[in-house]
Amino acid sequence: MKKIITAVIVTQFAFAATAQIAIKADLLYTVSGSPIREGVVLVKNGKIENVGASLSIPAGYRIIETKVCTPGLVDARSLVGISGSLNIPTDQDQLDKTSPIQPDLRAIDAYNPYEMLVKVIRDYGVTTIHTGHGVGALVSGQTMIAKTNTGTVEQVTIKPLSMLAMTIGSSVSGNFSSPGTKAKQIAMIRTELLKAQQYQKKQADKDSTKRGPKDLKMDVLSMLLSGDIKALITVNSSTDIMSAIRLAKEFNLRLVINGGAEAYRLIPEIKAAKAEIILHATMARNGGDMVNMTRESAAILTAAGIPVSIESGYEAYVPKTRVISFEAGQAMVHGLSFDDALKSITLHPARLLGIDGRAGSIDIGKDADLVLYNGDPFEYLTKVCGVMIDGVMVKEGCD
Amino acid sequence: MRKQLFLACLIWFCAPASAQEKPVAIKGATIYPIAGAPIANGILVVYKGKILSVGVAGSAIPADATVLDATGKVLMPGLVDSHSHLGGPEGGDASAALHPDARAMDAVNPTSDGFKKALAGGITSINVMPGSGHLMSGQTIYIKMREGHVIEDLLITNEKGLYGGLKMANGTNPMRAAAGVFPGTRAKSAAMVRELFTKAVEYKAKIDKAGKDVSKLPERDLRMEPLVEVLQGKRVVHFHTHKANDVLTAIRLGKEFGFKPVLHHVSEGWKVANEIAAAGLASSIITIDVPGGKLEAMGVSLTTGAALEKAGAAVGFHTDDGITDSRLFIRSAALMVREGMSREKALEALTMANAKMMDISTMVGSLEKGKDADFIILSGDPFSIYTKVEQTWVEGIKRWDISNPKDKAFLTGGYDVYSPIRGEFHHHEGDEH
Numbered sequence: 001m002k003k004i005i006t007a008v009i010v011t012q013f014a015f016a017a018t019a020q021i022a023i024k025a026d027l028l029y030t031v032s033g034s035p036i037r038e039g040v041v042l043v044k045n046g047k048i049e050n051v052g053a054s055l056s057i058p059a060g061y062r063i064i065e066t067k068v069c070t071p072g073l074v075d076a077r078s079l080v081g082i083s084g085s086l087n088i089p090t091d092q093d094q095l096d097k098t099s100p101i102q103p104d105l106r107a108i109d110a111y112n113p114y115e116m117l118v119k120v121i122r123d124y125g126v127t128t129i130h131t132g133h134g135v136g137a138l139v140s141g142q143t144m145i146a147k148t149n150t151g152t153v154e155q156v157t158i159k160p161l162s163m164l165a166m167t168i169g170s171s172v173s174g175n176f177s178s179p180g181t182k183a184k185q186i187a188m189i190r191t192e193l194l195k196a197q198q199y200q201k202k203q204a205d206k207d208s209t210k211r212g213p214k215d216l217k218m219d220v221l222s223m224l225l226s227g228d229i230k231a232l233i234t235v236n237s238s239t240d241i242m243s244a245i246r247l248a249k250e251f252n253l254r255l256v257i258n259g260g261a262e263a264y265r266l267i268p269e270i271k272a273a274k275a276e277i278i279l280h281a282t283m284a285r286n287g288g289d290m291v292n293m294t295r296e297s298a299a300i301l302t303a304a305g306i307p308v309s310i311e312s313g314y315e316a317y318v319p320k321t322r323v324i325s326f327e328a329g330q331a332m333v334h335g336l337s338f339d340d341a342l343k344s345i346t347l348h349p350a351r352l353l354g355i356d357g358r359a360g361s362i363d364i365g366k367d368a369d370l371v372l373y374n375g376d377p378f379e380y381l382t383k384v385c386g387v388m389i390d391g392v393m394v395k396e397g398c399d
Numbered sequence: 400m401r402k403q404l405f406l407a408c409l410i411w412f413c414a415p416a417s418a419q420e421k422p423v424a425i426k427g428a429t430i431y432p433i434a435g436a437p438i439a440n441g442i443l444v445v446y447k448g449k450i451l452s453v454g455v456a457g458s459a460i461p462a463d464a465t466v467l468d469a470t471g472k473v474l475m476p477g478l479v480d481s482h483s484h485l486g487g488p489e490g491g492d493a494s495a496a497l498h499p500d501a502r503a504m505d506a507v508n509p510t511s512d513g514f515k516k517a518l519a520g521g522i523t524s525i526n527v528m529p530g531s532g533h534l535m536s537g538q539t540i541y542i543k544m545r546e547g548h549v550i551e552d553l554l555i556t557n558e559k560g561l562y563g564g565l566k567m568a569n570g571t572n573p574m575r576a577a578a579g580v581f582p583g584t585r586a587k588s589a590a591m592v593r594e595l596f597t598k599a600v601e602y603k604a605k606i607d608k609a610g611k612d613v614s615k616l617p618e619r620d621l622r623m624e625p626l627v628e629v630l631q632g633k634r635v636v637h638f639h640t641h642k643a644n645d646v647l648t649a650i651r652l653g654k655e656f657g658f659k660p661v662l663h664h665v666s667e668g669w670k671v672a673n674e675i676a677a678a679g680l681a682s683s684i685i686t687i688d689v690p691g692g693k694l695e696a697m698g699v700s701l702t703t704g705a706a707l708e709k710a711g712a713a714v715g716f717h718t719d720d721g722i723t724d725s726r727l728f729i730r731s732a733a734l735m736v737r738e739g740m741s742r743e744k745a746l747e748a749l750t751m752a753n754a755k756m757m758d759i760s761t762m763v764g765s766l767e768k769g770k771d772a773d774f775i776i777l778s779g780d781p782f783s784i785y786t787k788v789e790q791t792w793v794e795g796i797k798r799w800d801i802s803n804p805k806d807k808a809f810l811t812g813g814y815d816v817y818s819p820i821r822g823e824f825h826h827h828e829g830d831e832h
Contacts, residue, residue, distance in 0.1 A: 084691075085690065085691030085692065085697070086691070086694055086697070087691070087692045087693060087694065088694065116690075116691060117689065117691050120689045120690070120691070121689070262814070265814065283724065283727065285721060285724070286812055286817055287721070291817055291818070291819065292812070292813065292814045292815065292816070292817075293812050294811045294812040294813040294814075294816075295810075295811045295812060296811050296813075315692065316692075317692050317693065317722075318687050318691070318692035318693050318696065318722060319687050319688045319689045319690075319691065319692060320689065320690075320691035320692030321689055321691065322688060322689075323688055323689065326688060329784050330784075332784075333784055333785060333787070334811060378784055379783060379784055379785075380730060380733030380734060380736075380737060380782055380783065380784050381733060381736060381737050381782055381783075382737075383737065
């Protein structure tokens with residue numbers, strides 16, 4: 001009897017995990033192609049099985065109807081799950097002030113998939129986040145990529161080490177007694193990267209007795225120097241952006257400019273450096289290093305041929321996180337096309353994060369991450385009425 | 400020549416800089432007067448800073464009026480922001496927790512760049528207040544977005560003869576961990592406030608007793624005078640409060656001393672909407688995209704607008720600039736409607752409801768004959784993200800126009816558009832990227 005019951009239970013779970021779903025959308029935005037009217041997405045085993053206009057739906061598929069469907073949103077730089085919603089010292093894990101350069105701090109050792117803000121942005125359709133260590137240290141630590149569903153860190157993480165989070169700017173000197181000036185910030189980074197170069201050389205020695213001791217910090221910096229991971233440098237003023245470009249050139253780093261409030265002034269330099277951009281939230285406050293920001297940045301950079309990803313980014317106070325669909329919407333009404341606005345929170349961040357094989361658009365073989373809306377995804381009055389991650393509905397209903 | 404000028408001014412952007420000598424008629428727009436039903440294809444006539452008429456298509460236009468064509472646009476009263484920190488309104492300092500005598504009027508920079516944000520957001524009247532780091536941080540100012548280089552140019556004298564209210568706060572902001580002149584607990588906070596108001600009651604009694612006998616009046620006391628105005632019902636207390644129990648404390652204090660505070664933020668207002676309605680109090684609420692970031696405001700919800708409306712309580716919106724940006728004020732209404740508020744009440748919450756909180760509702764807050772000619776032209780539906788504020792008029796003068804590149808720069812931002820030298824920017828440490 002026990003065996004039969006067990007078999008039934010196992011079958012039930014198996015059924016739920018691999019349930020087939022068909023999404024019928026009045027308007028389907030695949031992002032990789034033109035919008036499809038009467039679009040159908042077939043979901044099987046957590047993947048997109050098929051997508052097209054008025055596809056016939058096989059028997060046994062659960063049908064969910066919606067006005068509008070887009071790919072699950074990808075937040076190019078978030079702090080949720082690490083910088084907690086309570087905003088008290090014990091739930092702020094994005095910045096350790098022991099030292100300004102700590103490349104060995106791993107995001108997976110801190111990320112909390114059950115943090116309230118993860119659910120908040122999930123309910124708004126954000127299905128993948130690039131989260132981790134924060135702003136305000138020369139090297140605050142590592143970042144990671146995760147789906148926003150609940151589970152253990154191991155279950156939800158799709159890339160435990162994505163980039164190294166770095167900052168050049170006035171916030172750094174505010175957090176540490178040294179570096180106290182901009183020149184000191186750069187000198188400290190260069191010194192550390194030089195050390196890492198020497199460490200790399202030693203570690204490559206064929207004679208294992210000559211390699212010297214292993215160093216967790218140096219190992220990660222070596223990955224940066226060899227281009228295995230990108231340098232995610234938060235810089236906003238023109239001077240700081242140029243510092244990042246100069247640093248990247250000297251050490252051959254794969255540079256991602258994060259924030260980039262004044263990037264619109266340095267387009268030729270950014271292009272020459274082949275730097276990528278994760279743009280600050282459109283509605284971010286224009287204080288400090290960001291005083292010269294413009295809401296037209298996304299449009300200006302896009303017109304210049306630079307693909308834009310829009311982040312939610314770090315917020316020290318309220319709102320403790322931003323919502324990328326709101327931010328992309330504001331960029332849209334300041335000159336970005338609807339398509340480019342949608343790309344800035346789907347395919348562009350997916351490509352930048354190296355996960356466009358599985359996320360960022362609705363294409364056969366990609367993860368079944370979808371968002372269902374009852375109207376224009378950017379309109380104020382529109383509600384998210386369904387969210388799917390890896391083929392499982394994690395939100396159903398518009399409230 | 401006059402005829403040519405008349406024809407030339409049918410072109411949209413040709414509005415005279417000083418519109419006071421001749422009436423200006425704006426026709427063709429959908430008008431939301433707030434005081435009544437929307438008027439499709441309406442006509443608004445303004446003259447010498449006041450509204451002459453609000454009517455349907457075909458209604459009378461003065462012969463000498465400059466006529467502007469607003470076909471396809473939406474016309475609304477200038478927005479009223481009941482809670483802002485633009486211009487640097489510092490109140491009291493760290494020497495005490497209660498500063499009834501400190502005045503924002505003595506601190507605010509009237510030429511601050513920050514006020515350009517208000518104009519770009521369609522805001523024409525603002526309650527500029529000191530912060531919430533005190534139980535009582537000082538006197539606020541009610542200002543119009545007029546052109547001016549001294550603060551007196553901007554002040555609005557309201558129906559009670561005053562140009563501001565009194566800012567109070569409870570909850571965590573006025574409290575300090577270390578014992579000193581600031582309270583360390585909620586009970587201490589309330590006790591300190593009650594002690595001060597008890598003194599004010601005694602002081603007022605002396606004034607009342609003296610009657611017309613000037614020799615019997617008590618010595619002037621700058622701390623007591625604004626509190627007497629509160630007790631007389633002349634000066635409005637604007638009370639910052641977040642948690643449900645703190646909201647109830649604010650209501651209790653008002654009841655004890657006979658004043659009706661306007662409740663501000665009211666993050667957990669949705670929990671005590673019936674109690675707020677029963678007390679007959681108005682709430683000025685903020686729209687924050689997501690909860691979190693402030694422990695006592697964890698319960699903040701975009702459903703508060705709908706909850707207060709359902710309970711029959713008066714509700715208005717505010718920016719709390721720089722917590723949210725004045726340029727995005729109109730967005731508040733849409734998000735609250737998304738979460739259940741009626742469109743009608745949401746538009747009122749941007750305008751008339753706030754004017755009432757400031758005792759300026761006979762002057763602004765709706766498009767009605769005799770009121771100040773404060774109005775905004777929108778490109779479309781006020782609840783759509785695609786809609787832009789195109790023009791902001793204050794007392795019959797166009798103060799902001801999106802088609803003017805210099806003005807538009809204040810909407811978008813850009814290099815050296817906003818400057819720490821020309822403005823005061825409310826900036827939290829660690830705020831920036």
